Amino acid sequence: MSTNKIMPDELRRHPLFGGLDNDQLAQLMETARVIQLDEGQQLFQCQQEARQFFMVRSGTIRLFLSAPDGAEKVIHLIAAGETFAEAITFMEGQIYPVNASALDACEVLAFSNKAYRTILHSSTDTCFRLMADMSKWLKRQITDIDALTLQNATLRFTNYLLHQVPAGTEHEVAITLGAPKNVIASRLSIQPESFSRILRNLQSEGHITVDGNVIYIKDINTLGQ
Amino acid sequence: MSTNKIMPDELRRHPLFGGLDNDQLAQLMETARVIQLDEGQQLFQCQQEARQFFMVRSGTIRLFLSAPDGAEKVIHLIAAGETFAEAITFMEGQIYPVNASALDACEVLAFSNKAYRTILHSSTDTCFRLMADMSKWLKRQITDIDALTLQNATLRFTNYLLHQVPAGTEHEVAITLGAPKNVIASRLSIQPESFSRILRNLQSEGHITVDGNVIYIKDINTLGQ
DNA sequence: CACTCACATTGACCTGTGTTAAACAGTATT
DNA sequence: AATACTGTTTAACACAGGTCAATGTGAGTG
Structure with missing residues (x-):
């Protein structure tokens, strides 16, 4: 099950990669790598330069914010099959706005932002898929703000x-x-x-x-x- | 100052339209209309079908959530020159996730989502602009969640x-x-x-x-x- | 099988903010 | 100028949920 080889079908299942042809997929997979994380291990820190985005292959990733006093707030839990940080390439400064660490032992696929952007440049279909994806994150966060401010x-x-x-x-x-x-x-x-x-x-x-x-x-x- | 005619330069100043050629801009402006809002007037309601997105020409738009008990929470204030609801076309159901009303007398430009999507289909540059824009909204909302949960x-x-x-x-x-x-x-x-x-x-x-x-x-x- | 350690639970207490109510100020209306 | 309205301020009080401290519990380890 767990291997360092990335299979095309494994990616195609995800909307972000569903529209890619064989060449594009091969191109992306060339720059991708598999990362093994122990329980609790940090994947990236808030404010760190964002060169990659990720897909969880197994385990759960915890995205969280931290306050100066050490307090932490989990903003999302990413389950197997889901991607995260795919929108950061387009942020000013290209800096991760949150921390990410492994909730348990995780296997994560890391993709080069640059490689994906190249694909986006030549594929409006993939652009549309990414925009649909980003809008889903936006919606989730509105739901969270609603919950935080209007619900007990x-x-x-x-x-x-x-x-x-x-x-x-x-x-x-x-x-x-x-x-x-x-x-x-x-x-x-x-x-x-x-x-x-x-x-x-x-x-x-x-x-x-x-x-x-x-x-x-x-x-x-x-x-x- | 206030007119029902939309000037090309007025739009070009905004990143979302900055990369459009004359044809594209003309195409978009054909479907656009100017909306005058009185103070307090509702522009759209949460859950309403989203066929348009908007740019504030003058005045301030209040985006807010409301609870069943009537409580309201302002999530964003949109000033002149800014666009809003541009990401909703990509949301499942294409439904506005918030309410919008005029904080004061407003003039708002309304653009057809369909027309803009047509442009996006033929312009990766504009796709990239929209993605940059959406990531800005994402970042703002993370900042808001941070504030709500980790700050007094x-x-x-x-x-x-x-x-x-x-x-x-x-x-x-x-x-x-x-x-x-x-x-x-x-x-x-x-x-x-x-x-x-x-x-x-x-x-x-x-x-x-x-x-x-x-x-x-x-x-x-x-x-x- | 003790021992640890991380997590969960409980109870007592505390506090930041919400709530209620009333007074106040500025602006518009008659 | 009196009235009505809308937004702001003040004060007294209430409470949801945070904090602190202690105990419980189950899984993992030597």
């Missing part, structure tokens, strides 16, 4: 949960948290202690049952009030 | 102030708020009452002087601690 901690969590529910679910469903609770808490801008209390309250109100990192939702239609 | 209300305000300071300023400077205080407060996710207290505190600590909507900063180097 409990609502942020229930919305987060409901977001994980597979389409077609009628009433009850089990959701496995994809990261330790303190990481989910940070993702939702909640302290671990408060997160624990929210879990307890929702449980005592009969909305959910918690078993380790598995949350059983009693009824998705009544969870968010 | 006072720090959010002082950073906001310092952001308005023209480059090259040494120590003191006067900043005129571009909107009523309660709007600035909402932009910073602060209640008007809290905003007022913050102003009073910074004043009593000798950092600023407030005169209506003008803030005199004593020393930009010591304002944010």
Whole structure:
């Protein structure tokens, strides 16, 4: 499963590369490399020069901001199959605006921004794919700002949960948290202690049952009030 | 100054249109129209189908989110010369993710998304311009999330102030708020009452002087601690 | 099988900001 | 000039959620 060789089909599955012809793909793969990360290992730091963007092959990448006092805030968790930092080439200064580290052991593919830009220059289709991708990030962040400013901690969590529910679910469903609770808490801008209390309250109100990192939702239609 | 005729140069000044040739520009202007908005008038609503994007010719546009309980949160204030909603065409569903209304009497240019997309199809240069633009929005929103989660209300305000300071300023400077205080407060996710207290505190600590909507900063180097 | 270590939970307490209510100021309206 | 309105300020109070401290718990290690 885990290899240093990158397979064309592995990339083609992702929208950003779905429109590439064989030549373009070969061109991109030439500059790409596989990076193995241990749990906790840093991939890049905020303010660092951005020459590459990434795709997670396995494991989970944690994108986070840090404050001068050492506080950290997880802004996104990137799962296997997803890309990240693909928009940074177009930012002024081409500097990563966040930190990235491995939540667990990860295998990550790194692509040269320059190589991808060359492809973009010759393929409006790929431009459109990247723009669709960027707009998805924009939308997600608007959703986050909405949550942070117009919702309380409990609502942020229930919305987060409901977001994980597979389409077609009628009433009850089990959701496995994809990261330790303190990481989910940070993702939702909640302290671990408060997160624990929210879990307890929702449980005592009969909305959910918690078993380790598995949350059983009693009824998705009544969870968010 | 204010006319229903759109001048080519007026558009060319903006990065999104800076690379267009005469034909492309003519093509776009054909589908464009001038919209006059009274103070407070709504331009579009969240969830509404997005067929157009906009450029502010005069006045200020307020982009905001609203909660079911009626609460509102200003996420951006768009000044004359700036465009907005240009990224929505690429979003799933092509739905505005926020509300837009006129903060004061506004003149706004509306462009057809379809027409602009046609241009994008034939111009990678313009694609690159739009991607640069979108990455700017992404960066701004990361900055906002950072502020909301890792900074307190006072720090959010002082950073906001310092952001308005023209480059090259040494120590003191006067900043005129571009909107009523309660709007600035909402932009910073602060209640008007809290905003007022913050102003009073910074004043009593000798950092600023407030005169209506003008803030005199004593020393930009010591304002944010 | 102790021992550790990282994470989770609980309880007691604290505080930044929200909330409520009222007074105030400036501007527009009659 | 009186009135109404809209935005701002002040003060008293309330509370969501942060902080601190202690205990619990399970997985990993020698």
